[in-house]
Amino acid sequence: MKVLGIMSGTSIDGVDYALCEVTSRSVKLLKHWSRKFSSALQRRLHAAAANKCSAHELAQLHHDLGRHFASQAAQLKAGAELIGLHGQTIFHNPTPPARATLQLGEPAYLAEALRVPVVSNFRAADIAAGGQGAPLATLFHRMVFARRGQHVCVNNLGGISNVTSLDWRRGAQPHILAFDTGPANVLIDLAMREFTKGRKSCDRDGAWAKRGRVHEPLLAQWLAHPFFAARPPKSTGRELFGETFWRREQVRIKRVKLSRFDVVATLTEFTARSVALNYHRHLPSPPDQVVWCGGGARNPELVSRLGNALTEGNPSVRCATSEESGWPVQTIEPAAFALLAYHRWKRRPANIPATTGGKRAVLLGQLAE
Numbered sequence: 580m581k582v583l584g585i586m587s588g589t590s591i592d593g594v595d596y597a598l599c600e601v602t603s604r605s606v607k608l609l610k611h612w613s614r615k616f617s618s619a620l621q622r623r624l625h626a627a628a629a630n631k632c633s634a635h636e637l638a639q640l641h642h643d644l645g646r647h648f649a650s651q652a653a654q655l656k657a658g659a660e661l662i663g664l665h666g667q668t669i670f671h672n673p674t675p676p677a678r679a680t681l682q683l684g685e686p687a688y689l690a691e692a693l694r695v696p697v698v699s700n701f702r703a704a705d706i707a708a709g710g711q712g713a714p715l716a717t718l719f720h721r722m723v724f725a726r727r728g729q730h731v732c733v734n735n736l737g738g739i740s741n742v743t744s745l746d747w748r749r750g751a752q753p754h755i756l757a758f759d760t761g762p763a764n765v766l767i768d769l770a771m772r773e774f775t776k777g778r779k780s781c782d783r784d785g786a787w788a789k790r791g792r793v794h795e796p797l798l799a800q801w802l803a804h805p806f807f808a809a810r811p812p813k814s815t816g817r818e819l820f821g822e823t824f825w826r827r828e829q830v831r832i833k834r835v836k837l838s839r840f841d842v843v844a845t846l847t848e849f850t851a852r853s854v855a856l857n858y859h860r861h862l863p864s865p866p867d868q869v870v871w872c873g874g875g876a877r878n879p880e881l882v883s884r885l886g887n888a889l890t891e892g893n894p895s896v897r898c899a900t901s902e903e904s905g906w907p908v909q910t911i912e913p914a915a916f917a918l919l920a921y922h923r924w925k926r927r928p929a930n931i932p933a934t935t936g937g938k939r940a941v942l943l944g945q946l947a948e
Contacts, residue, residue: 581601581659594648627669666686712814724904758814758861769822
C-alpha cells in the first residue's frame, strides 16, 4: 500500500514528506520531499508553542496549517492511497495527572483535497491508556534497523532527541527500550534566531559552535537537570527545554559574559553530553552501533561532538547516519508515521507499552475520510 507520511517536528522549521510502500513486514521508501515553513507561518507556530496566542488565533492556525499541508501534498502528486499526518506539536505534557498533547493541522483538508483517508492525532490513544504518547517511532525503528546479534541504537535529532535501543544479542526478538533524552536542536535554534534577529534559524554545519568554546561550569549546571536522571519511560518537549529554559538561562549566560559563539558551542555540547549521559544511565549495556537521523544529523559539528561523547566510555561504538542504511536523515520520522497510519488502517495496535508507559496496546490515530 502506498502511504504518504507527513511530519513537522519540534524544531518548527518545515515539513518532511515520505511516500512509502508499506506491508505488514516491510517499509520501502519511494520518494521524499522537504518543504520549509514561510517565515510568517513559522512565527505563528512559535507563538502558539510559547502560549502567546488566543483561542481564536489557535483555531485559525489549526485550519490554516491543515490547508497548508493539503496544498503542498496535492502539489507533490504522490499517488498515495493513505496519509499519516503527525501534525505540529505545540504542547506536550507527559506528566500525570494532567497528561495532555496537542498537534495542529486539520486533517479534513488533506482528505478533501486528495480524496484519500488520513490518519492523524496518533498520540492521544496512548495517553488515554496511561502512556506518555511518545515515543511512537519505535515500531518503525525495529522493522528497519534491528540486527540479529547486535545492539543498535537509533537516535533522532529533531528539536528533541529520542533514542530507540534495539538489543538483539540474544533471544528471538530484540529487547526494546525507547525514550527522549532531552534537547537536540531546539535550544541551538532558539539561540541562533535570537543572536541573528531571526536571520538564521539554525547553526548551519555547526559553524558557530565550531568557533566557540564550551563553558564547562554552565554545562555542568545544565546537565544536573532532573530530567536526565529520570528513568524511562520518559518524554519531553519545548515545555521543558524550550523558550522558558532559554529565557531563564540567559541570566546565567550574561553573568559569565559568554560570546555568541561560546553560547552556541556550549548548547551544542549540552545536546551531545546529555545524550551520552542518558545512554550511560539508562541503557542496560553500551550499543555496538548508533544510527543518527533527523535534522541534527546534518550538523557535522553536533555529530562529531556526539561521537566524542559516546566513544569516551565506549570506544568500540560505531556511529553513522541513517543515510548509510539507505534512509535520508529527514525521512525516518515521516516514514514512521506512514507505517503507523498503515497499522491504524489495518486496525492493528502500534504503540509499545513498555516504551510509552501505556497500560495496554491500542490503535493509534483517528481517521478522516
